[in-house]
Amino acid sequence: MLSEVTAVRYATPLREGGSMPGLVEADDRRLYVLKWVGAAQGRKALVAEVLAGELGRRLGLPVPELVRIDLDPVLARSEPEQQIQEQMRASGGVNLGMAFVSGALNFDPLCFEVDAALAGRVLWFDALIGNVDRSWRNPNLLVAAGGLRLIDHGASLIFHHNWAGAAGWVGRPYDASDHALLAAAPDLGSADAELAPLAAESLAGAVEAIPDEWLTEEPGFTDPQGVREAYLAQLTARLAGPRDWLPEVAG
Structure with a gap:
């Protein structure tokens, strides 16, 4: 099972990819890249992220830690862009967090x-x-x-x-x-x-x-x-x- 954390602070959007993941701080004082359950790609992208990512980790591949991250939509108040606000409000509850890799290129x-x-x-x-x-x-x-770190496996398992x-x-x-x-x-x-x-x-x-x-x-x-x-x-x-x-x- 994935570890569980709660988002306590929304830091910034990461403007890469169609879902524009967000950088959040959780109650364990760590930063995570949050993949929204309410994004256009839907929950199946998150299923693929977890299944592929956890399999990769078990194979010894360098996949950053994945966690369940609970999001209160009230955190959307700190985001000025309406599109991202709407995505956050649609993503209340369990989302996917990936440990932030500091200094990565x-x-x-x-x-x-x-x-x-x-x-x-x-x-x-x-x-x-x-x-x-x-x-x-x-x-x-x-x-x-x-x-290396392997990230973003939401486009796998297309079956x-x-x-x-x-x-x-x-x-x-x-x-x-x-x-x-x-x-x-x-x-x-x-x-x-x-x-x-x-x-x-x-x-x-x-x-x-x-x-x-x-x-x-x-x-x-x-x-x-x-x-x-x-x-x-x-x-x-x-x-x-x-x-x-x-x-x-x-x-």
């Missing part, structure tokens, strides 16, 4: 080097979850003290936007043609040998971390546990079947 594949082993693990992870948002144009990677056709996604090949780490000659073979068994052990825990509030009233399901079981079955099948979905990259 956006990753540029032309400026920062990544070793082949780490590049292979990141690419393998992205291929498993079908992450379409790790291109060189928008890598969703930060560089900070200690190395959950059409559960009726989700089975067709299980073996879908991953297109890595513009992946941000291709220039690092990712070692996918070693990554597959290392991460496949670990992922099999970690999927259930990652699925359990999704808050119930974001799984209720899902069409075709009677309760949140049924939705969790569908996510687990989907990713287990992708992992267990022939991993032809892994891209071919030059070593």
Whole structure:
């Protein structure tokens, strides 16, 4: 389960991405990047963030800590921009917080080097979850003290936007043609040998971390546990079947 905190101060919007996440201080005196449940992308983007992010953390990948963050819409009073105010007011209750990475820079594949082993693990992870948002144009990677940080996985797991056709996604090949780490000659073979068994052990825990509030009233399901079981079955099948979905990259 994710840790729970409460937002006590709204600091500023982060004007990147369509949902314009906000920087907030919580009652544990830490800063978090808050992803709004009331944003246009909807709660499924937050589900993907949690499932993918928690799986990545269990695989040993450098994903910042994720928390449940409770928001009182009254904090919108400190935001002068009406559009952001409206988004905050629509996001009362449980939202997603990602630990703020102080001093981080956006990753540029032309400026920062990544070793082949780490590049292979990141690419393998992205291929498993079908992450379409790790291109060189928008890598969703930060560089900070200690190395890379993986952020923003809300565009992964696209099968959950059409559960009726989700089975067709299980073996879908991953297109890595513009992946941000291709220039690092990712070692996918070693990554597959290392991460496949670990992922099999970690999927259930990652699925359990999704808050119930974001799984209720899902069409075709009677309760949140049924939705969790569908996510687990989907990713287990992708992992267990022939991993032809892994891209071919030059070593």
